[in-house]
Amino acid sequence: MHNFENRRDRYEAFASFEKPLVNLSFELEVPEFRPFCKERGLPPFHFFLYHVLHGLAGIDNFMYRVHKGEVIKIKDFWASYTVINQDQNLNFARFEMTPDLQEFVARSVEAKKVAEASATIINKSEDLSDYDKRRNIHITCMPWLKLTSIEHPIYEHKDYDIPSLAWGRFSDPRDDGKLTMTMSVQAHHGFVDGYHIHLLAQAIATRLAQTMAQ
Template sequence: MQNFERRRDRFALFDRMDSPAVNLCFTMHLPEFRPWCKEQGLGPFHVLLCAVLRAILQVENFRYRVLEREVIEIDRLHPSYTVVNQHFDLNFAQFDWSDDVREFVARSQAAGRAAGAMEALNDNYAGMSAREAREQVFITCMPWLDFTSIQHPMASLAAPDIPSLAWGRFRSGPDCLQLPFSVQAHHGFVDGYHIHLLAQRIAAELEAIMLASPFIL
């Protein structure tokens, strides 16, 4: 927490505001990983989700949370993301972490199918402890939209310490993959520079995943 202590005054500044959240939407540039996913039989969304969550854990500022009015640093994540069910209503897919990308994708896909088959809202998160609830990142994907702005819901405007991330429709660029990407986080923890670092780490994680080349089953 030494790095946080250096910015505790920044945290105090933003935390006393009505809404301390910073929300940036930008065009993410990533290596074109979809052909690799097709070759490996892995869903692109789930591979990107894996890269995003791995990157979150590597940028310290995205691991800060507020628990019982104290700042803590988490070291693990409970993966989850939004899906639509058969009636096109939102639901939440939740699953256990795996360091192995193929197992991560399998668990993610299974959780998505299970949540998509539910009519009632998946409320498994209600059984989390207060600490476990902070070990999340809120993820949504809107593959139909090339959006330029987004406002994420928050239980309280004064408590945006769990980051909210969203991305939209993939499009091929001249030498890379491009997609709209949004990051919302507590400005006491995260500045624009840290969002830049996160974007770099996501691209690097995708490269690393492709270089590892999981065995085709």
């Protein structure tokens, strides 16, 4: 928690706000990873999700939460994201994170199938303990749309401490071997500044490039 103590005064300032959130939408530029996935039989969404979530886990600021009135740093979080079920209604996939790429993809694919098959909503935060509710990252992807911005539904802005990420349709392949998408990152401004969102964008691109170079 040493890093947090260096910004506790910033947290206390923003925690007094009625809406202490920062929400940035930006163009994320990453290596074109879809041919790599196709060669190896990896579903692109799950491959990309792996690098997004592990990028988040490597930045302290996205791991801070408020639990029982105190700021804590969680050690890990659920892998979770929105799914459209067979009735074309929203549902939630959730599974335990793992550093192994193949195992992560397998768990993610299975969790998606379970959420797609359920007519009732599953994996709600209300099913978790108070601490496990904090072990969360909200992820949504809208591949049908070129995302420009998003506003997430929030029960109470003042106490909201779970980072929320969204992205839309990927661009067509570029001549320079890159692809882009609009990504939105929302987080408690007491923990996260625009600089940390920049670090996340860098981490995602770097992790993708490193995996593809192996």
